[in-house]
Amino acid sequence: MLFAVICDDKPGALNVRKETRAEHRAYLEATSVVQAGPVLDAAGEMCGSLVIIDVADQQAADAWAAGDPYAKAGLFAQVAIRPWNRVIG
Numbered sequence: 001m002l003f004a005v006i007c008d009d010k011p012g013a014l015n016v017r018k019e020t021r022a023e024h025r026a027y028l029e030a031t032s033v034v035q036a037g038p039v040l041d042a043a044g045e046m047c048g049s050l051v052i053i054d055v056a057d058q059q060a061a062d063a064w065a066a067g068d069p070y071a072k073a074g075l076f077a078q079v080a081i082r083p084w085n086r087v088i089g
Contacts, residue, residue, distance in 0.1 A: 002034065003061040004084040007049040007070070010077040016070075017046055023069040031064060048076075052084060 009017060017038075028036050032054045039048035049070065055061050061081045065071060071079070 001055065001057060002084045002086060003053050003055060003058070004080075004082050005049070005051040005053060005061065005065050005068075006080045006082070007051075007065075007076045008039075008078045009047050009049075009075055013075050014045060014047075016073050016075045020069050020073045020075065027067065027069050031067075052086075058083070 028051070034052040034054050036049070036051040038046035039050055041047040051068075053061060053064055055064055058081070065079055065081055070076060
């Protein structure tokens with residue numbers, strides 16, 4: 001089942017994102033990620049994440065999000081995890 005993991009960074013946390021990015025990317029590559037990328041602010045700086053994962057259920061999606069190195073580093077102000085239906089792509 002596909003889930004969209006939509007994350008907003010805490011204000012002023014760009015350095016946390018940059019310092020943790022390699023570990024986060026390795027996590028994405030080692031897990032059930034279908035598509036992923038940073039959300040950008042008006043200045044073009046990374047300020048959040050959008051990740052599409054393919055897992056069994058909501059519990060597995062919640063566990064995936066909790067295991068993300070960005071989440072463990074305290075980067076996110078808010079995380080929404082929602083079932084997602086691919087229509088195009």
